Each structure stands twice: as C-alpha cells, then as structure tokens.
Amino acid sequence: MSALAIVGIRKTFGSTEILKGIDIAIAAGEFLILVGPSGCGKSTLLNMIAGLDHPSSGRILLGGRDITPLPPKDRDIAMVFQSYALYPNMNVAQNIAFGLEMRKVPKAERDAAVQRVAAMLQIGHLLDRKPGALSGGQRQRVAMGRALARDPKLFLFDEPLSNLDAKLRVEMRAEIKLLHQRTHTTTVYVTHDQVEAMTLGDRIAVMKDGVVLQFGTPADIYTRPATLFVAEFIGSPAMNLFTASHDGHTLHAHGVALPTTAAQHSALQAQAAHQASTLTVGLRPEDLALAATGLPGTLSMIEPTGPETYLTADTALGRLTARVPGNVSLRVGDAVHLQWAATQLHLFDGGNGQRLA
C-alpha cells in the first residue's frame, strides 16, 4: 500500500484545464518532488493534497484513507510555505505550539514538543522572539519546526527555499535532506529548481501544462528523460540538442553521420515505419569529450568553474557545450575535436518530443 496516492486528479476552471489527470503514488518515507515551470499546476496539486484547493475529479489517498473530502485540519498534514507564513503576533514558541494547541494537546506536552523541535533545529535561543526579529534562514527553520512539532503523516513544502540567498539555500537544502533522513516522514516538495529536485528527491514528477511528463527516480529522469522537455529542463548546463533525420539505415544530422547502437537502430526503424523520421538528438555536456579525432569544431566560449570547465564549440551540428574536468589550456578560437559514445545519445521524436531511445 502506498503512503500517498494521487488518483486521476483533474482541475478545471471554466474551460481551462489546470490539471489533466494526475496519477502519482509513493511509498511511506519517500521524498516526492513536484518540479516544473511556473504555471504547470504543481502548486495547485500541492494545495489539493493539503486540502486548501479541491479537485474537479479524482481522489487523494493518505495511508489508504480517502482524504479528498476532508478539510485541511483533519488530514494530519503539515506544510511549509514559501513565505513561511509565521504568525507575526506570536513568538517562535507560540508559533510552533499553535497547531498542538488547536488540537487541544495539554500544555506540558506542547512545551515538550517545542523543546524537542527547537533542539532538532537549533532554534532554542530564538523561542521568545517574534518572527519579525528573525533572519530569513531562522524563519525557515521556525516554519519547519512548526511543521515538525505535530509529527504529521505527511509534510508538504511549497518552494520553501526560493526566498533565500544562494548560500543559505544550499545550507537549508542540506538541512531539509538531513531532517528527512532522520524523521523519514513522507514528504511532497514543490520546486521549480531542478538542482533541488535532483538533490532532495527519492522520486521526481516533472510536470508541464497540468500533465506529469515523467515520474521516476532522479537517476531515471536524468539518464533516460521521457520527453524532450524533461531532457531540457533537468541538467545544468542544459543538454545539447540538434535535429537529425533517419533514412531507415543511418542517422544523419547536418551532413554528419551519427553511429547508433542496435537498440537505438531498431527504435528508429520502428518510428520510420509509420511516420516521417525527423527527430531531435540530445547529448549531455558531460558525455562530450575532447579528443584527437571526432567532430571538428571551433571554441567560442570557455567557462571555468574550478573543478570543471564548460567549453562551447561551434560545430557542424550547431553550438555544443562540453563539460570537461579541471582547467583546460585552450583559448577561444582554437580548433577542437569532440567525441562521444553512441550509448549516450538521447533520441526524441521530432514531432511530439517523446523519447525513442
């Protein structure tokens, strides 16, 4: 039995369909990421899980129980909001204890919960302060503390790190991960940041226009993106993409013959059998390597990051970015050769963007 199951969720506003049938199920203790560009419906879906919004059809099951008709307070769910939504009129301890107080937990137990949470998040010295007197990172911690205090069945995070500066974001990301490793509470986390998605998630659902394009582990999604959109969205620097065509025997792109594996070859033949065979080919920057032979090109940009360098080269296939380790002693304008293994090619249908192989 799955801890959280989202079954056929649809949401329509008049004639616009915001969610077009979402099906997701995760096991207890898993960390689910909903990721996608703004307007993809991920926050609407999260609000529905919380009970703050209602689906037009479909069901949400939490631990096997249908919670779709229940109000938020009866769902045993805690949520961390993007703006933290701490109650400005209460101090930190009162903020953390509020949920327990509303559930009529005795004072002594509430105090114990506040102490436990404060110790876990190292906010013991802040308990008497009002939210207005806290820094962004501290507010973030208190918001998590408020969610933790109730020990809920499900945690929801709505882009919790997007209001923090870059350094703090990385710190808090690590803290959320550690917290999850310690508590093993089933979690749903909404973000538009693919790095957060990759680093935090046990499962990722990549959403776009109200549809889940791909649902899988971070490794699945990175190594075998199901659609062109997923391939572009996940990974930084982004995957190199160029158009190619297939004549039933070989794959060509801008006059360059691209070797394929047997599996890719049969997938291409299957496609060619029933429609025009234009396609989009993708190559991750780290799968491109500098070599003595291979695709010739001219370096147009060099971006050293320290541990690795991003090289951009103009080639017959277009502008390609390669990600090579360390620093390179090359200059803009130098002639280079790029190589890759046929197994690293990602092939997508030129029409609907679905993965072929």
Next chain:
Amino acid sequence: MTPQLNWQRVLLFTALGLFAAAFLAPLYVMLSTSLKSMEELRSGTLLSWPASPSLDAWAKAWSTACTGTDCGGLKPFFMNSVFMVLPAVAVSTLVGSLNGYVLSKWKFPGSEFMFALLLFGVFMPMQVVLLPMSQVLGWLGIASSVWGLILVHVVAGIPSTTLFFRNYYIGLPDELIKAAMLDGAGFWQIFRRIVLPLSTPILVVTLIWQFTNIWNDFLYGVVFSGADSKPITVGLNNLSNTSSTVKEYNVDMAAAIIAALPTLLVYVLAGKYFVRGLTAGAVKG
C-alpha cells in the same frame, strides 16, 4: 548651512506659522469667549484674552442652560450621546471587521458582488434612508429610543467599516490563513487568534472614524431620537437656538467646546495610530 537656505527656512516657517494661526483663530476665540463674562463680552474686543477667566459659562452650559423649556444644561444630552456612541461604535466596528475578514479571506461565489453592494452604502446620502428607516424602526418598536439610534448608526456605519477592514485584510498574506487552517484552527479561531491581533492599526482608524461620525451626527439624531434620547448635537442646537432676551455667547461657546471635546480627545489620544493605520500597507511577516 548657507545663508540662502536659512532665508528660505524663515520664509517657510513664517508662512506655516501664519496658516497655523489662521486655522487656530476660531478655536482661540471660542475658548477665550467661553471664559469671559457677559459684561466683558459686551465691552471687550473679540480677540482679547479674558481679564479674569472664569468657568461660570462652562458650568451653566453643562448643567443649567435652557434648551427649549428644559433648563438642565447639556449634561443629559451628553450622557445620551455616550450611551449611544459606545455600543454603536463597538458593534459597527466588530461587524465591519468580521465582514472584512469574510470578504477578503473566505470568499464565496457572489462575495465580490456583496462587497460592491456594500460599497454602494458608503456613497449613499444619509437623507435617502430617513423615511424607510423610520418605517423599519416603527416595525421593530424601537422608534424614538436610544436603541433605534444605535441600530441606525450601526447599519449606516457597516459599509465604511467593512470597506476599511476588507482593504486592510486583503494585505494580510493568504498563506497565514492557510497555515492556520492546516494547524487545525477554524473560522473563529483564526479570526480571534491571528487576524484580530494583527488588526490594531485599522481597528484604531475605524474606532476613531466611527466615533467621530456618530458623535457628530445631527441628522439621524434629530430625526430618530425621542424626547429623552436626544444626542449632544441636538442639545447644542437647541441650546443655542433657545431665544432669551440676551444671546449668551460665552455659554454657547462653552457648550460647543463641550460637544466637540470627546472627538478632540480621541484624536489626541489615538491620532498617531490614525495616521499610521491610513498609511500602513501589508503586515510584515
């Protein structure tokens, strides 16, 4: 600082001082007149400070001046106003804040339309409701009583109090309400524990606004009050219009100041919140 800048400052403050003097002159005349005796009034100039200031005119205005045939001063009218204003202000403010809470945070189909109708009430001239309202008060059996006046002022005040609170609560982040819902709080708990404690600035604005409007109201007071429920504004009118051989300007002035004192006091005590509330945007969280 350069001499030129100093010169500009002198000009500026001279101008400001002149304006201030012009605006304060009526108050000064009222105050000095109320402290003079009738003989001094007849002889002295308008702007001179009383030779021997006395509170006799104040005492007379408060307790013995004649309003029509009664000669009990303003005191009963003042008390009528107090008994009318306090519940009317409290109830209209409370209802306004509840309305605002619902119209901003618990929207329902048609809530925007209801708000538009309420806004209509803000701009409706008072005279329009006189006849229908007296009919309603008659049906309810509270015509010509202080309860009728309270009801009229509550009903007349709700549109503006609702507008104030609704616009203020729009600025409260919705996520606060959602967080409280997930924390298990219900409609009233959210209102009492989160929304109301964050309402101080707008609460003060509304209290001042309603107090001033209701205290200073004359039209409803003169139309809907009975013999023993006339408010201070009606009392003041009757007092200054009661003709005797001599027009007692000092008593009239003292009475006018007495009638205006409560609203002045409210401004002095809560004025800084008034300005703060009018300019306050969203609550920082």
